[in-house]
C-alpha cells in the first residue's frame with residue numbers, strides 16, 4: 001500500500017525480541033484489568049517504564065468500584081481513557097474528569113494521595129495506565145498534574161493511518177508532530193496508532209531507547225513476526241536499528257507504541273512507591289503512615 005510514510009524508509013527496522021501476554025488481575029477496590037508490563041525483570045528491561053495496565057469491559061461490576069484514595073511517590077502515571085468517564089481527585093487539590101480519548105498526566109513526585117473513580121454506571125470503560133519512572137534527582141519534586149481532553153492530543157495522519165501523539169514526536173522531518181507531553185530525562189514516546197486494514201506505519205526510534213508495542217484491536221506484524229491482539233511485542237535494541245515498522249493485518253488495527261530513554265538507576269518498589277533504595281522506600285512508607293507524604 002502506498003504511504004506518505006514510505007518517505008521515511010527505515011534502513012534497519014527493529015525486530016521483536018519477545019511476545020508477552022498480560023496477566024489478568026484485580027486492583028483498587030476490585031477493578032478487573034490486565035497487567036501487561038510488570039515485575040522487576042520487565043522493569044529493568046523496559047526502563048524507564050514500570051507498569052502498563054490495560055482495562056476494558058462493558059460489565060459495570062468489572063470497573064464500578066474504581067480506585068479509592070491511595071498514595072504514590074517517585075514516578076509519573078499516564079492514564080489514557082479510550083472510552084469511558086473517570087474522575088480524579090488528589091491531595092494537591094487537583095480534580096479532573098477523564099473522558100473518551102483524554103489523557104491525564106500526573107507526576108506524583110514526593111507524594112500524592114488520590115482517587116480514580118468511574119463516573120458511569122453502565123457502558124464500556126476502556127483504557128490504559130502507564131507508570132513512567134522519574135530520575136532520582138526528581139523523585140521528591142512537587143506533585144504536578146494535567147488533563148488533556150481528546151481535542152488537545154495532537155494527531156498525525158497518513159494514508160490509512162491516524163496517530164494520537166500523547167508524548168514525544170511522531171514521524172520525522174517537516175511532517176513530524178509534537179505530542180501533548182515532552183519529558184527530558186526519559187524522552188517518552190507514547191503513540192496510539194490506528195491503522196486501516198493493510199496500512200503500514202514507520203516511526204524512527206533511537207537504538208538505545210527501550211520500546212514496546214501493545215496491540216489492542218486487530219493484528220499486525222513487525223518484520224516476520226505476527227503480533228496478535230492483547231499481546232505486547234518487546235522490541236530488540238539492535239545497535240544499528242533506526243526505528244520500527246508496523247504492518248496491519250486484514251482488519252482495522254489499533255496499537256500503542258511506547259518507547260523511552262532508560263534511566264539506568266536502581267529500582268526499588270513497594271506497591272505505589274518507586275524509589276532508588278530500600279531506605280527511601282521505608283521513608284516513603286513512614287511518611288505515608290504519619291500523614292507527611294502528601
Ligand code: MN
Nearest residue numbers: 067070072116
Ligand atoms: Mn493511582
